Amino acid sequence: MTLKLRLLAILGAAGFLTAGALASTPSWSFENSKITSGEFQIRNVCMMPAEGKLSKVTMKGGQGMSNESDNWTTALENLVEAHLKTAGVQIIEATDRMTSGASDDEIRQVILQLNQKYEGVANQLNRHPKDIRKSRYTLGDDAALLPCAAKSDVLVFVQGEGRVTSGGKKAMGMLVGGRSNTSYATLILTMADAKTGEILAFARLANAESFGEKFVDQTESVYGKALDKQLSRLRIGMYLEKKKKKH
Amino acid sequence: MGLRVDASRVLARWSIDRRNACLKCAFLALVLIVTIPGAVTGAQELDKTAADFHFTNVDNQVLQDSNSIDQQYLKKGLVMQDPLLQAYLDSIGKRIIGNRPIPEQVEFKFMVLRDPMVQAFALPNGSVYVTTGLLSLLENESQLAAVLGHETAHVFERHGYLENRSIRKKALTLNVLQIVASASPVGANLSQSVQLFGMAVQLGAAVSGAIIVGSVFGYSREKEHQADSDGLIALSSASYDPTAMARSFELLDEDSSLEYEPIRGFYRDHPKLSERREFALQYASTHKADKPEADDKKTYADSVSAAACYEIQLDLSSRRERTAVDRASKLSALFPDNPKYTVLLADSYRALGARTKLPSPDERTRHGQVEHRKEYFRMTPEEEQKRLVENAEGQAALHDNEATAEQLYRSALQSNPNYADAHRGLGFLFEGEGKYSDAATEYQSYLSKVAGTSMDHLRIERRLAAVQKLSGTPMQSR
Numbered sequence: 001m002t003l004k005l006r007l008l009a010i011l012g013a014a015g016f017l018t019a020g021a022l023a024s025t026p027s028w029s030f031e032n033s034k035i036t037s038g039e040f041q042i043r044n045v046c047m048m049p050a051e052g053k054l055s056k057v058t059m060k061g062g063q064g065m066s067n068e069s070d071n072w073t074t075a076l077e078n079l080v081e082a083h084l085k086t087a088g089v090q091i092i093e094a095t096d097r098m099t100s101g102a103s104d105d106e107i108r109q110v111i112l113q114l115n116q117k118y119e120g121v122a123n124q125l126n127r128h129p130k131d132i133r134k135s136r137y138t139l140g141d142d143a144a145l146l147p148c149a150a151k152s153d154v155l156v157f158v159q160g161e162g163r164v165t166s167g168g169k170k171a172m173g174m175l176v177g178g179r180s181n182t183s184y185a186t187l188i189l190t191m192a193d194a195k196t197g198e199i200l201a202f203a204r205l206a207n208a209e210s211f212g213e214k215f216v217d218q219t220e221s222v223y224g225k226a227l228d229k230q231l232s233r234l235r236i237g238m239y240l241e242k243k244k245k246k247h
Numbered sequence: 248m249g250l251r252v253d254a255s256r257v258l259a260r261w262s263i264d265r266r267n268a269c270l271k272c273a274f275l276a277l278v279l280i281v282t283i284p285g286a287v288t289g290a291q292e293l294d295k296t297a298a299d300f301h302f303t304n305v306d307n308q309v310l311q312d313s314n315s316i317d318q319q320y321l322k323k324g325l326v327m328q329d330p331l332l333q334a335y336l337d338s339i340g341k342r343i344i345g346n347r348p349i350p351e352q353v354e355f356k357f358m359v360l361r362d363p364m365v366q367a368f369a370l371p372n373g374s375v376y377v378t379t380g381l382l383s384l385l386e387n388e389s390q391l392a393a394v395l396g397h398e399t400a401h402v403f404e405r406h407g408y409l410e411n412r413s414i415r416k417k418a419l420t421l422n423v424l425q426i427v428a429s430a431s432p433v434g435a436n437l438s439q440s441v442q443l444f445g446m447a448v449q450l451g452a453a454v455s456g457a458i459i460v461g462s463v464f465g466y467s468r469e470k471e472h473q474a475d476s477d478g479l480i481a482l483s484s485a486s487y488d489p490t491a492m493a494r495s496f497e498l499l500d501e502d503s504s505l506e507y508e509p510i511r512g513f514y515r516d517h518p519k520l521s522e523r524r525e526f527a528l529q530y531a532s533t534h535k536a537d538k539p540e541a542d543d544k545k546t547y548a549d550s551v552s553a554a555a556c557y558e559i560q561l562d563l564s565s566r567r568e569r570t571a572v573d574r575a576s577k578l579s580a581l582f583p584d585n586p587k588y589t590v591l592l593a594d595s596y597r598a599l600g601a602r603t604k605l606p607s608p609d610e611r612t613r614h615g616q617v618e619h620r621k622e623y624f625r626m627t628p629e630e631e632q633k634r635l636v637e638n639a640e641g642q643a644a645l646h647d648n649e650a651t652a653e654q655l656y657r658s659a660l661q662s663n664p665n666y667a668d669a670h671r672g673l674g675f676l677f678e679g680e681g682k683y684s685d686a687a688t689e690y691q692s693y694l695s696k697v698a699g700t701s702m703d704h705l706r707i708e709r710r711l712a713a714v715q716k717l718s719g720t721p722m723q724s725r
Contacts, residue, residue: 066318067315119565
């Protein structure tokens with residue numbers, strides 16, 4: 001093989017591998033043994049309002065992307081709900097008053113308080129998600145204050161965080177080197193026991209792209225597969241039945 | 248031989264590196280020629296004031312962003328919707344604005360944000376936000392008026408727009424500096440770069456661009472001073488006591504030592520509180536209000552009670568138990584016969600657990616604060632309590648806090664025997680102490696007093712079942 005051909009083959013292989021790496025969404029999940037053993041079954045969930053935050057880094061500094069963040073939040077919420085439904089899970093919104101005598105404002109207050117509690121443990125949870133196995137994290141039984149909690153197995157927190165880097169900033173990054181100037185977005189899914197508030201599962205789906213910001217408007221193609229994989233790992237809904245049949 | 252080959256390779260590599268470095272330098276020179284004049288012109292624009300302010304495309308974007316922020320807060324349910332509280336805030340805001348002409352594209356709106364951080368800020372579109380954290384900290388209406396006077400001054404003086412313009416220019420300069428800092432071959436152009444931008448900027452830019460923008464270029468120290476000054480004028484014009492601003496600074500300073508959280512609230516990036524307090528006192532001594540109204544702490548506390556009660560709940564959910572005790576103590580002292588405030592204070596003491604009401608001398612030192620902050624992030628609330636109970640001081644604190652909480656719950660029940668929340672609190676307390684049958688009695692009392700549709704009903708029913716199981720009491724069918 002001539003040197004030119006060898007070089008072309010190497011470049012081709014590198015290109016193929018890079019494209020594969022860019023297209024994939026690596027994901028991880030951590031869960032309590034109650035879930036994997038089937039002792040705790042997830043068939044009904046209460047969806048907490050999703051939270052997606054995108055920011056843009058440009059040559060003129062950081063910029064908020066409030067409209068894009070809103071759209072992304074809705075997209076993430078729809079995505080997770082659609083996949084949970086496909087997995088045979090019943091969904092109730094956290095804002096649903098159900099048959100309780102609670103006012104919308106009271107429910108909103110409880111949601112904010114639960115979010116505060118979640119933020120309180122999120123720092124440790126993000127650093128040591130493995131400790132979910134040791135039942136280390138809990139939101140307390142305040143979780144049961146939400147009317148939806150009465151008919152749900154878990155509360156689902158959906159969070160997204162992403163950074164979009166402008167072309168100019170990327171070019172500068174290439175020149176400067178040493179700093180990551182890649183656009184990225186991470187989807188985090190946390191499930192807490194609707195009765196006790198104990199955090200039972202945590203999944204992280206990361207996506208980084210050097211070219212384009214697909215994760216903003218094509219959430220299904222970016223996260224869909226990885227999400228199904230994690231839901232299956234967590235044996236949610238019909239995935240539990242499938243595992244049982246396998247065994 | 249091999250060594251010689253390696254050496255020649257190194258030499259060849261070095262010559263390539265040199266060639267690349269030369270190319271990089273040429274490129275940088277081009278970047279600098281194109282961008283530096285723009286950055287310098289930008290720096291000159293910093294002198295613009297509200298008097299000669301004209302909207303540009305950049306400002307329109309800021310206005311749009313401000314409106315989006317308003318929408319976001321509303322959408323996320325962060326804005327408190329309490330008609331009485333809103334009317335109270337609007338009346339103070341209106342009084343502070345007075346007859347001053349409203350600037351173009353400004354519509355003053357005063358809102359309360361559900362946020363435990365002690366914060367107040369104004370958006371360039373005229374939206375002024377005060378947090379529940381700040382409202383519960385302040386003591387009277389004049390202090391709130393002082394805060395609103397300061398924030399409205401930022402809007403009148405167009406500080407938001409002017410700051411944005413300057414930051415954009417600085418960011419551009421910093422990006423250029425970053426290129427300079429990273430692309431310089433080691434040692435070769437460092438001194439040149441230092442000559443151009445100064446050592447502080449050079450070193451700072453290599454560590455953090457944001458710090459340079461904030462500290463070296465300065466975050467509008469003058470603008471804050473101007474806002475204080477304008478706020479004081481507005482305060483005395485509206486017949487409020489001008490010394491209230493100095494007192495609000497004192498309160499902010501005292502409060503910041505209660506917790507050791509990472510984000511220090513409002514005024515941290517402003518000039519030093521002590522300096523500002525001195526300035527406010529100096530002004531107040533020479534400018535007396537025409538007819539200052541007597542400040543009534545009770546009227547203020549009553550007017551903002553909805554925010555204060557919510558704030559205490561927020562503090563308890565966000566590991567700020569000391570702050571919760573402080574705020575609830577204030578309310579309870581002003582209204583000793585109100586069982587709601589007594590129960591909130593009892594809840595706060597119960598949540599303190601093995602923590603002391605005030606930081607220990609060790610926690611107050613810089614080293615102690617750093618250590619405690621580390622632990623705060625390392626441990627969950629349950630782990631923190633467990634660690635505290637391991638020593639005698641923690642055990643004593645736990646004992647005292649539980650005794651105080653029980654006494655307060657009982658006192659609330661004395662003033663109103665049907666006050667269900669006191670029974671629930673006692674139930675939680677006894678359950679924590681391992682007194683399961685007592686806890687069961689209290690939970691039963693609570694459930695008998697609240698409607699079956701109440702939000703807490705199911706939770707307490709579950710707790711009742713759990714404590715009955717633990718105490719060996721047979722379950723009663725309900």
